[in-house]
Amino acid sequence: MNHSSKSFVSLILLLVGVAHMAMAQSPERANRLFEAGKYEEALQQYQLLLRRNPRNVLYAYRTARCLQENGQWEEALPLFAKTGKKYVLTYFFMGECYQALWRSEEAIEAFNTYLDEANNHDRDAYIHEQITLAEKRQRFLKRVADLSIIDSVRLHRNGLLTAYTLSQESGRLEHFLNDSTIAYRNQRGDQRYFSVSDNGLQLLFRQNRLLDDWAAAEPLPESINRATAQAYPFVLSDGVTLYFASQSEDGLGGWDIYMSRYNSVTNTYMTAENIGYPFNSEGNDYLYAVDELRGIGYFASDRFCSSDSVTVYRFVLTDPAEYLPRDMVHDSVVAYARLQVFHHGEEPIYQLSVQSVEPSVTTEPAWQFVLSDGVVYTALTDFRTDVGRNLFEQYQALQHELLQTEKELAELRAAYRKATPAERKTMSSSILATEQKLEQQQERCHRLENQIRQVESV
Secondary structure (H helix, E strand, O other): OOHHHHHHHHHHHHHHHHHHHHHHOOHHHHHHHHHOOOHHHHHHHHHHHHHHOOOOHHHHHHHHHHHHHOOOHHHHHHHHHHOOOOOOHHHHHHHHHHHHOOOHHHHHHHHHHHHHHOOOOOOHHHHHHHHHHHHHHHHHOOOOEOOOEEEEEEEEHHHHHHHOOOOHHHOEEEEEOOOOEEEEEOOOOOEEEEEEEEOOEEEEEEEEEEOOEEOOOEEOOOOOOOOOEEEEEEEOOOOOEEEEEEOOOOOOOOOEEEEEEEEOOOOEEOOOEEOOOOOOOOOOEEEEEEEOOOOEEEEEEOOOOOOOEEEEEEEEOOOOOOEOOOOOOHHHHHHHHOOOOEEEOOEEEOOOOOOOOOOOOOOOOOOOEEEEOOEEEOOHHHOOOHHHHHHHHHHHHHHHHHHHHHHHHHHHHHHHHHOOHHHHHHHHHHHHHHHHHHHHHHHHHHHHHHHHHHHHHO
């Protein structure tokens, strides 16, 4: 083959290669990937197409949609803005991006613009819900408690009370009515608060002890029982301040923690107030309790949990009116509000360390195991059987493993948030495996708890 022939063949191969590349980056291929929900692959295609055609509005719109679906909301917004009024749905998706970034004012504006411009009203109900949520976030972010988390423990919901270790002076939390509810009994043991279902409502009641028997239970006033469901009461040692959980419509979502005070002059309770971020979230948050003697508090939340588990946070007890500074950067306030950052002394920390701080006064035993109503073990010598003692030692070892797994999962999730889309793809399997490991450990803990109670109750 002569030189000219070789050159001709090389040219043909080059043209074939260029054609193949063009086909690989064709709009049709990008569209197929997008329609199939393969947003990461589609993003690469649309980015190449957009580089070749930077004024193409469709490519900008689709690139923005892929970024949004991949959780890259900040990067998506400028591209959405470039599409202008070409696609009305742009405003809807911009609203979702702003919402994901907790930029409430911009989210509300984008959603309202979509409502004004759109002819299709299928999304109206959802958008109004999102606007309501954004308005609540705006309001509650103005006062975010300056909370210092000590540590946390994740456990099966049925074992919730095992994480609460209160001194005698704080009263006690206990299962009530065949373990169907959690009641609070004061230090003297002559008054208790609990919830009862009544005609489709779940109301809070108070009951006083008279000599050897309990008087008839009385419902708390409408300033407390104002929603369809109230539960998880706790009263401070002053006998006046009441904390409880409610599913009120003015809350952030699910169960929220509220506070009220008894007014002896009017013989009623003041209007209950939502205690806000970071105690409350769009998940379920409840069972706020404090130990004033030890200077610590507790609350439970399922915001980062599976459906059958809950995390109990232990925090340093400070003045509830201590809020983050008003001039604090918005993103930092959001991080605190979402419990993504935990204030600890003068510097914030970005993940929990187990038992990182201990109260200066410790009057409680190292651990407590609730065997049944009124029976709590605090030492290995309390166990009646060798089998129960051995099972509990296994339970303690498993609790330690569970805490280590929680720490590992928190580190993986923190790294995932900072990772690139390509890195996230490889990290997802590790996070999933660790989540499954944690669920298995939680289930084993739950089984061991039941076995211990069965053995020791015989």
